[in-house]
Amino acid sequence: MDWYNPSDTDIPKGHFIDGQFMSFNDDTAVDVICPSTGKAYAQLNYASADTVEQALSQAHQAFRAGTWASMAPRERAKYLFKWAELIEKEQAYLAQLESLGSSRPYHEVLQWDIPYVVDCLRFFAELSDKHGGYVGATQQNRLGMVISQPYGVIGAITPWNFPMSMLMWKVGPALAAGNAVVLKPSEMTPFTSVYLAKLAVDAGIPANLFNVVQGDGKTVGQAICEHSLVGKVTFTGSTATGAAIMSTCAIKGPKPSTLELGGKSPQIVFADADIEKTARTVAKAITGNAGQVCVSGSRLIIHQDIAEEFSQQVMAHFSQLKTGSTWEKQTTLPPVISAGQAQRIESIVSQSIAQGAELLCGGDLISQGGSFFTPTLLAVKDKANCAVREEIFGPVLTMQTFDSDEQAWELASHETYGLAAGIHTQNIQRALTGMREIEAGSVWINRYGRSFDHIMPTGGFKQSGIGKDVGVEAFQANLKTKSVLIDF
Numbered sequence: 001m002d003w004y005n006p007s008d009t010d011i012p013k014g015h016f017i018d019g020q021f022m023s024f025n026d027d028t029a030v031d032v033i034c035p036s037t038g039k040a041y042a043q044l045n046y047a048s049a050d051t052v053e054q055a056l057s058q059a060h061q062a063f064r065a066g067t068w069a070s071m072a073p074r075e076r077a078k079y080l081f082k083w084a085e086l087i088e089k090e091q092a093y094l095a096q097l098e099s100l101g102s103s104r105p106y107h108e109v110l111q112w113d114i115p116y117v118v119d120c121l122r123f124f125a126e127l128s129d130k131h132g133g134y135v136g137a138t139q140q141n142r143l144g145m146v147i148s149q150p151y152g153v154i155g156a157i158t159p160w161n162f163p164m165s166m167l168m169w170k171v172g173p174a175l176a177a178g179n180a181v182v183l184k185p186s187e188m189t190p191f192t193s194v195y196l197a198k199l200a201v202d203a204g205i206p207a208n209l210f211n212v213v214q215g216d217g218k219t220v221g222q223a224i225c226e227h228s229l230v231g232k233v234t235f236t237g238s239t240a241t242g243a244a245i246m247s248t249c250a251i252k253g254p255k256p257s258t259l260e261l262g263g264k265s266p267q268i269v270f271a272d273a274d275i276e277k278t279a280r281t282v283a284k285a286i287t288g289n290a291g292q293v294c295v296s297g298s299r300l301i302i303h304q305d306i307a308e309e310f311s312q313q314v315m316a317h318f319s320q321l322k323t324g325s326t327w328e329k330q331t332t333l334p335p336v337i338s339a340g341q342a343q344r345i346e347s348i349v350s351q352s353i354a355q356g357a358e359l360l361c362g363g364d365l366i367s368q369g370g371s372f373f374t375p376t377l378l379a380v381k382d383k384a385n386c387a388v389r390e391e392i393f394g395p396v397l398t399m400q401t402f403d404s405d406e407q408a409w410e411l412a413s414h415e416t417y418g419l420a421a422g423i424h425t426q427n428i429q430r431a432l433t434g435m436r437e438i439e440a441g442s443v444w445i446n447r448y449g450r451s452f453d454h455i456m457p458t459g460g461f462k463q464s465g466i467g468k469d470v471g472v473e474a475f476q477a478n479l480k481t482k483s484v485l486i487d488f
Contacts, residue, residue, distance in 0.1 A: 019207025
């Protein structure tokens with residue numbers, strides 16, 4: 001039984017500029033593939049350089065007009081709250097559009113993604129008048145002030161794995177702080193972004209303040225990063241692309257960038273952990289969205305005394321998952337985003353086994369229209385094994401054992417990444433020690449994954465990124481500060 005008929009879905013067309021859907025004669029049309037079927041379900045117009053220029057110029061004009069940036073912050077908040085209301089009203093259509101074009105199951109979009117997006121937007125709306133600067137301590141006959149001002153145009157580039165959630169991470173704080181935004185969504189999951197932009201205009205947010213241009217990173221993303229009208233760039237995606245963006249921002253600016261990048265996050269399980277509950281948490285943390293999550297708990301580091309029993313329970317959870325299209329009610333393991341990505345996952349697993357890893361379960365690539373990869377557990381002894389080192393972005397979990405706390409912290413450390421980590425123990429001293437020892441931007445204790453506590457920032461250490469999304473830090477990152485000194 002299906003949640004909806006995918007052939008009945010109305011697909012929005014083109015870019016969204018000046019408050020309306022647009023296509024241009026010099027744009028290139030390409031097929032967009034449905035991950036659940038492996039077939040094209042729509043066409044997308046890739047923006048030309050002229051289209052990107054138009055979107056950026058009009059966003060700049062909308063910002064310079066001052067209607068939004070000079071508006072009382074509480075008034076801005078009212079429009080953002082109205083936008084959140086419209087998203088809630090359109091949740092059924094948005095969930096259908098999101099699930100059709102991505103790896104997000106329809107029921108999960110309704111139950112998690114849209115409530116998360118709405119809550120995130122309201123959080124940033126509430127910050128609109130909470131942070132504006134401060135008065136500095138100066139000598140008696142002077143007044144020193146540090147004031148905050150928006151950058152102007154924020155260039156935002158979002159990934160394919162959580163299209164709406166990642167959009168709101170970027171657009172929510174930027175608009176709340178008074179900026180304009182030009183967004184390039186992933187060309188693999190482009191359509192909910194333009195519809196959300198339409199709803200923003202319907203809510204009364206000025207046309208051109210939030211424009212969406214479609215296309216690939218090499219042309220459209222690069223053009224946004226290079227453009228002199230862009231005051232800051234914010235990006236979520238791979239470490240390699242993030243490094244290229246940071247380089248472009250340095251050479252063509254310099255201009256600041258917020259980068260949330262790759263991860264290879266450990267889940268450390270001690271012998272005193274609740275085995276049944278923790279096994280369920282560990283399994284979910286690597287199979288959610290078919291492992292296509294930047295913070296996926298992809299490295300199980302477990303005390304040797306419970307490794308056998310624990311791994312059996314994890315594999316039992318794996319075996320209960322059902323592959324299927326994102327619109328099928330039975331689906332609990334969605335497709336991999338593309339055939340190419342599925343083949344990459346298979347290749348890394350095969351290479352890992354060749355390097356000495358033991359395949360405990362899974363490892364199969366299933367083609368049933370779309371591409372599906374069975375949840376996989378690899379027992380690994382060598383920290384240099386490719387499955388331990390590389391971000392796989394699929395439902396592949398490696399398992400390494402330890403016999404002391406010090407060995408656990410050493411195994412948890414990764415030479416490249418430091419995005420997130422989980423610690424499972426009933427010993428509070430051990431948990432707090434691990435919190436300090438582990439180099440990661442987010443550490444979860446006796447749980448794994450983000451919550452609706454948007455006050456908690458997210459971002460990585462090492463090559464997992466720079467800057468923060470969500471939290472007060474994300475709002476402040478969309479403002480630049482100016483020092484003012486007045487002599488009486």
